[in-house]
Amino acid sequence: MSFFDLKDTLRPFTALKQFGKKPHTINYPEKTVEASDRYRGLHYNDLDDCIGCGNCSTICQNAAIDMIKIDGIEGKNGDSGLRPRVDNGRCCWCALCVEVCPTGSLSLTKDYNYVTDDADAFLWTPGVDNPDGKDRISFSTADGVSLNDFKRIPMPELEGMERVKSFAEAVIGYNEEQARAEASRCISCALCTEACPDHMHIPEYINAIARGNDADALRIIYDNNPLPEMCGKVCTRRCEDVCAIAVRGEPVAIRWLKRYATETALTSEITREIVNPEIKEPNGKKVGIVGAGPSGLTAAYYLALRGFDVTIYEANAKAGGMTMYGIPKYRLPLESLDKQIEYIEKIGVNIKYNTKVGKDISFEKIYKENDAVFIGVGFPKAWTLGIDGEESKGSMQAVNYLHMINADENVEIGDKVAVIGGGNVAIDAARVSARFGAEVTILYRRRIEDMPADWEEIEGAEDEGINMVPQAIPIKIHSDNKGNVKSIEYLLAEMVPDERGGRPKPVAIEGSNTIMEVTAVMGAIGQQGDYSFLEGEYEEKIKVDRGRFAVNDDQQTSDPKVFAGGDAVNRTADAISAIADGLRACKAIDKMLVGN
Amino acid sequence: MREKATTLYIGPQHPGITGNMMVRLKVEGDTIVKATTEVGYLHRAFEKLQEKRNWLQSFTLMCRFCVPETDPMEESYARAVETIEGREVPERAKYIRVMVLELARLASFMLWYGGQNGSLGLYTIGQWSVGDRNYILDLFEELTGGRVYHMYIWPGGVRRDLPKGFEQRVLKTMDYIEKRLDDYDDIMFNNAIFKKRTQGVGIVDKETAIEYGVVGAVLRGTGIKSDIRIDDPYEVYDKLDFEVPTAEGGDIWARALVRRQEARQSIRIVRQVIADMPEGSVYNRIPNPQKWTLPKGDAYVRTESVRGEIGLYVASDGGLYPRRVHLRGAAYVHGITLLEDVLKGSNVADVSAIMNSLGTCPPEIER
Numbered sequence: 001m002s003f004f005d006l007k008d009t010l011r012p013f014t015a016l017k018q019f020g021k022k023p024h025t026i027n028y029p030e031k032t033v034e035a036s037d038r039y040r041g042l043h044y045n046d047l048d049d050c051i052g053c054g055n056c057s058t059i060c061q062n063a064a065i066d067m068i069k070i071d072g073i074e075g076k077n078g079d080s081g082l083r084p085r086v087d088n089g090r091c092c093w094c095a096l097c098v099e100v101c102p103t104g105s106l107s108l109t110k111d112y113n114y115v116t117d118d119a120d121a122f123l124w125t126p127g128v129d130n131p132d133g134k135d136r137i138s139f140s141t142a143d144g145v146s147l148n149d150f151k152r153i154p155m156p157e158l159e160g161m162e163r164v165k166s167f168a169e170a171v172i173g174y175n176e177e178q179a180r181a182e183a184s185r186c187i188s189c190a191l192c193t194e195a196c197p198d199h200m201h202i203p204e205y206i207n208a209i210a211r212g213n214d215a216d217a218l219r220i221i222y223d224n225n226p227l228p229e230m231c232g233k234v235c236t237r238r239c240e241d242v243c244a245i246a247v248r249g250e251p252v253a254i255r256w257l258k259r260y261a262t263e264t265a266l267t268s269e270i271t272r273e274i275v276n277p278e279i280k281e282p283n284g285k286k287v288g289i290v291g292a293g294p295s296g297l298t299a300a301y302y303l304a305l306r307g308f309d310v311t312i313y314e315a316n317a318k319a320g321g322m323t324m325y326g327i328p329k330y331r332l333p334l335e336s337l338d339k340q341i342e343y344i345e346k347i348g349v350n351i352k353y354n355t356k357v358g359k360d361i362s363f364e365k366i367y368k369e370n371d372a373v374f375i376g377v378g379f380p381k382a383w384t385l386g387i388d389g390e391e392s393k394g395s396m397q398a399v400n401y402l403h404m405i406n407a408d409e410n411v412e413i414g415d416k417v418a419v420i421g422g423g424n425v426a427i428d429a430a431r432v433s434a435r436f437g438a439e440v441t442i443l444y445r446r447r448i449e450d451m452p453a454d455w456e457e458i459e460g461a462e463d464e465g466i467n468m469v470p471q472a473i474p475i476k477i478h479s480d481n482k483g484n485v486k487s488i489e490y491l492l493a494e495m496v497p498d499e500r501g502g503r504p505k506p507v508a509i510e511g512s513n514t515i516m517e518v519t520a521v522m523g524a525i526g527q528q529g530d531y532s533f534l535e536g537e538y539e540e541k542i543k544v545d546r547g548r549f550a551v552n553d554d555q556q557t558s559d560p561k562v563f564a565g566g567d568a569v570n571r572t573a574d575a576i577s578a579i580a581d582g583l584r585a586c587k588a589i590d591k592m593l594v595g596n
Numbered sequence: 597m598r599e600k601a602t603t604l605y606i607g608p609q610h611p612g613i614t615g616n617m618m619v620r621l622k623v624e625g626d627t628i629v630k631a632t633t634e635v636g637y638l639h640r641a642f643e644k645l646q647e648k649r650n651w652l653q654s655f656t657l658m659c660r661f662c663v664p665e666t667d668p669m670e671e672s673y674a675r676a677v678e679t680i681e682g683r684e685v686p687e688r689a690k691y692i693r694v695m696v697l698e699l700a701r702l703a704s705f706m707l708w709y710g711g712q713n714g715s716l717g718l719y720t721i722g723q724w725s726v727g728d729r730n731y732i733l734d735l736f737e738e739l740t741g742g743r744v745y746h747m748y749i750w751p752g753g754v755r756r757d758l759p760k761g762f763e764q765r766v767l768k769t770m771d772y773i774e775k776r777l778d779d780y781d782d783i784m785f786n787n788a789i790f791k792k793r794t795q796g797v798g799i800v801d802k803e804t805a806i807e808y809g810v811v812g813a814v815l816r817g818t819g820i821k822s823d824i825r826i827d828d829p830y831e832v833y834d835k836l837d838f839e840v841p842t843a844e845g846g847d848i849w850a851r852a853l854v855r856r857q858e859a860r861q862s863i864r865i866v867r868q869v870i871a872d873m874p875e876g877s878v879y880n881r882i883p884n885p886q887k888w889t890l891p892k893g894d895a896y897v898r899t900e901s902v903r904g905e906i907g908l909y910v911a912s913d914g915g916l917y918p919r920r921v922h923l924r925g926a927a928y929v930h931g932i933t934l935l936e937d938v939l940k941g942s943n944v945a946d947v948s949a950i951m952n953s954l955g956t957c958p959p960e961i962e963r
Contacts, residue, residue, distance in 0.1 A: 008788035015720055015783050024727060036734075038756065040741040059885060061653035094656035094747045100885060108741070139741045145756060147652070149884050184887040210887045 035110035037138055040093040042111040043086050044133030045126035047073065049105035052080035053189035053244040056097035056106055064090035065097060070128060077195050078242030088113060089122040095139050099147045102187060102244040107140035109133045149185040150249025153178045155256055160463030164434050167329045170460065171233070171256075179260040183210035185245060186252045192239035197572065198224055198580035202239055206257055215274045217261035222275045225579055226301035227294055227340050230323050232259025233332050236424075236454065236574040268343035279347065280307035285593045288370035289313065290357050290533070293321020294575040295566035296376035297341065298582025299589075300349040306590050310349050313366065315356035317407075321378050322567070323575055325403040326425065328432045358533025367538065367561070372589045375542075375549065375557075375564040376578065379527035385420060389477030390523070394485035398429035398524035405432055413438055414519020418488050420444075420474055421524030422451035427458060429522045430466050441516065443472040443490055445506045471495065473508050477521050489515045529568045554588035555581050563589060599624045608637050610948045613711040615663075615958035617931070619951070623944055631939035631947075633932045639962040646921045651677060651751070652885035654918055659745045661923060662960035664707050667700035668901035670749040672908035673921070675830060677751040679895035680912050684880055689753035690831040691873040695766070696739070696748060697831075698862040698869070702773065703732040704902040705859040708952070709780055712852060715948035716793045721784055728776050731769045738762065753879035763870045770863045777859060785856060794848035798938050798950035801846050808934050811926050812904020813858065814954055816842045817851035824900040835872070838865050848953040889916055903927055903955035923963060931956035 035041055052075070057065040067082035075081025084097070084106065098106050106126065111133065127133065156172040157163070163170045174182060188203035196202065201220050208217035221228045235255050243251030265271040285308050289296045292314035300310045318324050319341045323332060345351060357363055367373055382397035384390055394412070398419060404411050417433040419426050422444035430440045442461070444451060447470050451458055462468070471493040480486045491513055493506035529547055531539075541559045543550045548571075549557050549564040557564050565581025567573045590596045607618035616637035622630040642661060646654040658673040659666035671693060678685060685693075706729035710722030733743040738759055740748035748755050784790050800810065802818045815822055823840040825833040841857030843850035882888055894911035903926035913919040935954055942950060 005788055008786055008791060011786035012783040012789075015779075018724075018779075036738040036741070037759065038739070038741040039737060055886075059653065061649045061656060092656060092660075092745070093742065094745075095741065096652065096656060096885075143756065145879070147882070147885055184883055187884060187886055207887075 035112065035138065039110050039138045040095050040108045041136075041138065042088070042109055042113060042124060042130065042133070043084075043091075043097075043126035044107050044109045044130055044137055045084060046105040046134065047083060047127040049103050049247075050083055050127070051078060051103055051105075051191065051244060051247065052082040053102060053187065053191055054080065054082065054084075055100045055102060055187045055189055055244065056084050058188070059096045059100045060091075061094075061096075062090040062092055064088075064092075068125070070125065075194075077238075078191055080189075080191060080194070083125065083127065085123055085125045087122055088124050096147075098139055098141060099145065100187070101141065102148050102189075102249075103247040104141050104146075107137045107142075109136040110138045111136055146248075148187070148245055148249065150245060152185070152250035152253055153182040155253065160460070161465065163330065164431075164464040167435060169333050170330050173263060174253075174256055174260045179209055179257060180212060182253050183207070183257055186210065187244060189244045191242045191244055192254060195238045195242040197238070197574075197577040198583065200225055200239075200258075202254055205261060206252065206254070209257055209261055214261055214264045218265060218271070218274050219276075221258060221261060222271075222277065224583055225576075226298050226344055227323070227575070227579060228258055229262035229336050229340050230294070230320075230332055231255070231576055231579070232257075232262050233336065234323070234327055235576050236572075238576075268339050268346060271339070271343045272346055277305055277347065279305055282309060283307040283594055285309065285372075286311070286370045287372045287374065287589060288366040289374045289376065290363070290366065291315075291321060291376040291378060291566070292319035292341075292351055293376050293378050293566055293578060294323060295578035295582040295585075296321070296374060297344055297349075298579045299374045299376070299563075299565065299586045300351075300582075301344045301347060302583055302586040303589060304344075304348045306586070306594070306596070308589075308593075311370075312349065312351045313355045313357050313361060314351055314353050317353055319351050319353070321376070325406045326399060326428070327406075328402065328428050329406065330431070330435070331428070356533075358535065363533050363535065363538055371561075371593050373562045374555075374582070374585050374589070375562065375568065376566040376582065377529065377531070377533075377568050378578075379529050379567040379573065381528050381530045382523065383526045383528060385474060385523045385525065387474055387476055389479055389485075390521075392477055392479035392485045392521075393483050394479075394518075394520040395477050396520065396522055398425050398522040399527055401429055401522055402432060412520075415439060416518045417441070417520045417522065418443055418474075418516060418518045419522045419524055421526075422446065422448075422453055423524060423526070424453045424457055425527075426522075426524035427453045427461050429524055431457075431461055431464055433520075433522075434464050434466055438520075439467075441467040441469055441518075443469050443474055443488075445471065445473050445493060446504075447471060447495060450503065471506055472514075473506060474521075475513075478515070485518060485521055487515050487517045488521055489513055527567075531568075553584075554591075555585035556588060560592075601629060604944065606944075606947055607634075610951060611715050611717075613707060613714065614948065614951050614956050617956070617958040617961070619935070619939070619947060621939070621944065621947070626944045628939050628942050628944060628947075631936045633936055635932070635958060635962050637962075638959045642963050643921050643923065646918050648917060650885055650916050651888050651890060651918065652882065654921065655750050656747050659747055660959075661963050662901075662903075662925065662927065662957045663744065664704045665700070665901050665903065665957065665960065666745055667697050667749060668899045668906060669908075669923075670747065671697055671831075672897050672899045672906060672923075673910065674749050674751045675897045675899070676895040676908050676910035677890065679897060680890050680893045680910065681751070683752055683882070685753050686877045686880060687832075687874050688757075688876040689878040689880075691869050692754050692758065692878060693749050694831050694833065694836070695866055695869045695873075696736075696746070696754070698865045699732055699735060699766070701862045701902050702859055702866075703729050703736075705855055705862070706732070706773075708855060708902075709784070711952045712848075712949065713784060713790070715952045716790065718784070718787070718790060721780055724776065725780060728773060731772065735762075735766055735769060738765070750882075752882050753877070755879070757878045763873070766866060766870060770866055774860070774863050777856075781856070785852070791849065793946070793949060794852060794953075795845075796847050796849075797946050798848045798942065798953055799846050800934065800938060800954075804934075804937065805846070808937075809929055810904075810934060811929075812901070812955060813851050813854040814930060814934075815904065816840065816854045818846040819844045822905075824898045824905045828898055830897070830899065832869070832872075836865055836868050838868075848949055851953050887916075889914060901926060903930065903957060903960075923960070925957070925960040925963075927955055927957035927960040930954040931958065931961050
């Protein structure tokens with residue numbers, strides 16, 4: 001071989017045949033090349049769909065995404081009010097942020113990154129900086145690829161017609177494997193923590209369960225909830241309503257996971273061993289608590305841990321308040337509640353049972369003997385229906401009925417029961433009646449989807465064969481000549497849109513009178529407070545506003561020494577709000593008396 | 597008279613798209629008597645970073661180990677994770693992976709065409725091949741959303757299925773590239789200058805190759821037939837019909853001949869894969885990445901990259917992050933120890949050509 005090999009010297013000149021061909025890399029005149037349909041260009045965020053969960057920020061391995069406050073977007077339940085801002089100087093366009101976005105609001109567009117001398121342009125707030133980006137979305141999860149687990153691990157439960165035969169707990173509970181799998185769905189966004197009245201450390205304990213550390217989970221849970229097993233079974237779980245996964249899937253079963261963690265401690269002794277709380281030396285201060293419901297028990301538990309001498313005065317034979325007497329045992333078994341209350345007593349809380357304040361002991365005595373008083377008396381008195389025939393035998397209030405059943409008393413209801421109302425009390429009364437063999441019908445003035453009761457309870461009732469008659473307004477209870485309930489008469493209603501933008505109102509249809517033969521009627525349209533125990537000067541000093549104690553942010557009433565919480569204070573009327581009240585009051589009392 | 601030795605610093609920039617590294621040469625006249633490589637310009641500590649990235653986040657770092665070799669890295673990581681976890685990969689995904697890997701090989705060869713010739717001052721072919729490579733990058737953009745960093749082969753399969761009509765577009769591009777390879781031959785392999793500059797230059801003999809643990813085209817250029825795709829097949833390579841080209845001589849020319857053939861073999865494989873690709877899902881979904889843990893264990897997987905066999909070791913302590921990720925890349929041996937050895941006695945003018953021919957890839961060396 002030499003330089004002068006003729007073939008090899010001339011052959012390269014064949015390149016000349018390319019001369020004059022149309023260039024294929026550079027176009028003249030210049031034209032813009034449209035990016036492909038999957039191009040991973042600048043981010044776009046649908047600001048309305050985004051809930052600010054921050055999962056994009058968490059997955060970003062370059063820490064390129066910050067969650068920032070944006071003018072015009074306010075935080076609300078289920079929305080942190082924050083939106084992602086991308087630092088394009090750090091972004092590597094891997095698009096994992098898109099793939100983990102639970103709402104699907106975040107996507108990448110066909111927009112190319114660009115050159116500018118504006119250094120701040122690196123910071124890109126998707127959706128704000130490109131409001132029109134929606135038209136150029138390219139890489140998104142719209143094609144169904146997502147890294148979120150949208151499907152919930154089903155909760156094993158007794159079959160509907162089987163469970164109606166007894167008061168056995170209807171829900172069986174997750175086993176370890178199921179709990180780990182369910183916990184692994186959580187993306188730790190903590191929107192739930194914000195929505196929980198008690199701000200429980202939900203992502204933390206779920207994470208502990210996912211890691212297989214149930215004891216840690218239990219300790220985290222007990223940090224601000226001394227009745228977690230009860231909450232794990234019957235909480236109204238507003239946390240799940242706001243779960244980020246629920247936007248496109250089924251919410252993480254937060255309640256069932258809490259239940260799982262608490263049930264790993266089989267006795268109050270084991271609970272104590274695991275939680276092993278620090279109990280401070282007695283500080284010499286005394287606190288009296290009226291009512292051993294969730295709020296009172298919570299205040300008592302955390303006050304006892306802080307070294308207070310706490311005594312609860314409870315009118316009934318058992319503690320727990322509505323969770324003991326209002327919730328049927330197939331939802332919250334007695335042993336479960338006993339276990340939790342035993343534990344609270346073991347910490348040093350003194351509960352005086354069968355001691356009704358105002359009857360067995362005067363409020364004045366409690367007030368004078370203690371350095372602070374907490375009132376958690378709840379709403380024990382039911383509203384009556386206010387219709388004719390309500391005084392008939394067999395017409396009763398659902399909440400009283402539940403109380404008697406839970407107190408092991410006999411109640412005659414016959415074989416055909418009508419329950420009036422659409423809340424949890426109505427559903428509970430209906431399902432309890434079904435367990436006594438009665439054929440049960442729920443009459444509700446609005447539509448089923450308007451029922452304030454928990455959707456799982458409604459489904460449970462349907463599974464158990466309970467009839468539901470929506471848009472039915474009772475007008476009269478008929479009785480036979482012995483004064484026993486014979487039938488209930490109701491009008492059907494049509495839903496009329498509310499002019500002021502509220503939910504549609506039921507308006508009775510004239511002439512639609514229907515009569516249903518029944519042996520018992522239960523009203524479940526709400527309860528109210530009973531503050532007769534406040535006598536004399538206390539009735540004056542402790543102000544009640546529209547049926548509830550007026551309190552400040554510290555749960556303090558108009559008498560600085562007296563605090564209140566639970567249903568008698570807040571409108572949400574659920575156990576977890578009561579627990580939050582108790583905890584807040586505890587902190588305020590501690591601050592007031594000890595200065596912590 | 598013996599000439600006085602001088603020290604020359606070459607780099608960190610080189611003609612021929614090698615990447616940033618420096619070579620310190622001791623020369624007498626224009627003959628190199630000693631070469632010392634100095635790396636450190638591109639160290640990004642990916643392996644260490646991965647120890648603080650979860651199993652999914654770590655995947656996005658893999659492609660950055662070596663810029664022209666993104667897919668074999670992703671492939672290795674995905675397979676390592678799947679091995680530790682026992683995660684199945686759908687059959688269709690395996691075919692797609694092979695298609696992507698071979699397209700990536702082809703794209704990388706096109707870059708090499710430009711680099712190898714550029715290092716010799718022959719720039720025309722670089723204009724052609726890098727331009728033609730864009731057609732492959734277009735395919736990647738369409739399939740993965742990215743042109744160079746694809747982040748497409750992830751544990752459990754691939755990220756997205758093929759877009760509609762994609763196979764036809766791939767085949768069309770393959771036909772085009774195949775035709776273009778002949779054009780390249782005209783100005784490269786039938787070029788007196790190229791022959792003169794490469795034949796007998798940068799020789800790696802068989803013994804040295806074996807002693808140094810040389811892989812890929814450099815090894816095959818010494819006449820040794822070795823290819824992980826055949827020796828230890830992964831994905832669906834055992835179902836495919838292709839050849840492993842070799843050449844004798846161990847010089848730049850021999851290695852160029854091997855790569856020339858390999859590019860054609862890649863086209864052959866892509867066609868087969870598209871013909872045989874089954875229907876079905878492309879992804880066996882991983883759990884929520886935030887909570888995704890792998891069982892305790894480790895895996896060492898071997899993949900044939902364009903530079904040759906690479907090995908990736910991944911260890912899990914049962915936690916959310918890799919305990920250790922370590923790459924045994926081809927470029928580390930080729931670009932440091934072997935390069936220093938081969939440069940001894942070479943001409944200064946050939947340094948870049950030899951670096952390129954050995955598959956030196958500083959980003960992969962330093963990771």
